[in-house]
Amino acid sequence: MKYFLLLLLPFLLSASLNFTSNHTKEISVLESFDIEASFLYDPIMNEMKNSNMTIYKDKRFFQAMNDAYLFIPAVKSILAKHDIPAEFLFLAMAESHFSAKAYSAKSASGLWQFMPETGKVYGLKIDEYVDERRDLIKSTEAAAKHLRDLHDKFGKWYLAAIAYNCGSGRLSRAIEAAKSNDLNTLLDPKKMYIPRESRLYIRKIVALAIMGNDEQFLLKSEYEHLLNRANAYSISTVRVPRGESLKRVSKLVGIPLGELQKLNRHLKYDFVPPYFDGYDIYIPYIKLSDFKQKYFEEEIQNIYKVHVVRGGDSLYDIGKRYGVSYKMIMDFNSLKSSIISLNQKLIIPIDNKANVEKINKGIYHLVKKGDTLESISKAYKISIKSIQLTNKLKGNMIREGERLILHE
Known part of the structure; x- marks a missing residue:
């Protein structure tokens, strides 16, 4: 005992x-x-x-x-x-x-x-683009x-x-x-x-x-x-320019898109707001070095539509057509009022694939690694010949980073 x-x-x-x-x-x-x-x-x-x-x-x-x-x-x-x-x-x-x-x-x-x-x-x-809560x-x-x-x-x-x-x-x-x-x-x-x-x-x-x-x-x-x-991991804040897409950052830096979206729930769209001085997004700290080495700016990162104003157009009608608010169009084009003029060119950001498919005329596509004319034509339901004629391509060769105009 x-x-x-x-x-x-x-x-x-x-x-x-x-x-x-x-x-x-x-x-x-x-x-x-x-x-x-x-x-x-x-x-x-x-x-x-x-x-x-x-x-x-x-x-x-x-x-x-x-x-x-x-x-x-x-x-x-x-x-x-x-x-x-x-x-x-x-x-x-x-x-x-x-x-x-x-x-x-x-x-x-x-x-x-x-x-x-x-x-x-x-x-x-809390506005059209972000909810910082x-x-x-x-x-x-x-x-x-x-x-x-x-x-x-x-x-x-x-x-x-x-x-x-x-x-x-x-x-x-x-x-x-x-x-x-x-x-x-x-x-x-x-x-x-x-x-x-x-x-x-x-x-x-x-x-x-x-x-x-x-x-x-x-x-x-x-x-x-x-x-x-909880003491070993953290996040880093990085500033990206107006209109930058999370999808593009994800691919450039090698961060799974789902993980990037989870850290940036405050963004209402795939892209950051069109604020003049850019906007902060969050990435895992362990990816900060990759971001500094691999990230580079593009003038406009999103798939977008260049809309030429026609008679009878209003910002409200244009926004309704493309599935975005008129205020977003104003912000992306730095318009101080809703007054627009005939033949004025407006940039329309498109972050929704469904919207892209609905309005597949006049879309610009930034060629990514692995893209071919065949894959692009299938994605946008546009013939290869149309892409070649519109962009004055003599063959099927396209280069990464090249911007293609897509319309029938």
Whole structure:
């Protein structure tokens, strides 16, 4: 029996040390939200944490962490820059499961689920071309500033988190009614000082943060690589000229298009906006060197249509014909008003293959590696002879980078 106890002792000590270490980390998580240690015994939060640890062990928690590995370091860095506790990373998880394309029935969007009005207050651009609520970096900057403002107003991080959910006005009225900003008081289910959604919301963030800081949970889940992965990868910001296409960047730099699109969910089209000074896009950091070596600018990167204005044309009608808004035509052609003149040439960006097939007259095609006259003629349903005649080609030879006019 003594021999057995001696063998068992290291395991008991290890379990005890793990429990002590984990308990200390849980208290540390609470302290980061300015929450007292006694909240560890909140039954609703514990039930939420335990059920989530069972549910998320198979998929959701780790899938979200796995999908976000590229930008989590950037998010942590921005939070740290604004002196926001790192645990607020899990506010984004609670809001969107780290999905930049998340959209709610109340019109909130992006990683941090900004409403349009709040997003604009914090400098996020929402226009014909972009919705920067879905911009991983800019939306995180905006969220950090918003959280900092809420903390400055209420003085506690748990209050900032609650206000982020229900609004500062709603929380101010709740504190006034409760005559206290104590968390347990505000969470009173009978008095209902704050909405039920907000009472669950703060518990969910804390539960997720505790899970995300539980090394034993991660190690047991076969996702131990997440412990180091989040510190090993990141994204880089690069500026490209107006009208640049993600498809072209993908091919030039060797980044899978799906991965590039995932990092640039804020772009509403395949191309960047026609802003005069260009626009920032995001690429994996490990591809930055390739971008610097292989990327080069083209005057206009998209497939586009040159439309010659005819009698009776209006920007609205032209836009409807090509499947783009009249405002986009104005921006791409630097028009200050919607007035156009006869025989004026307008550049119409076309990012949709279906639109290209509908309007296959007067399209310009930039020859890519592997293109042949036969492959181009099949793609645009135009005869090889027509391409040869229009472009004054004497044979079937075409060169990479050559621009071909395609119309019957």
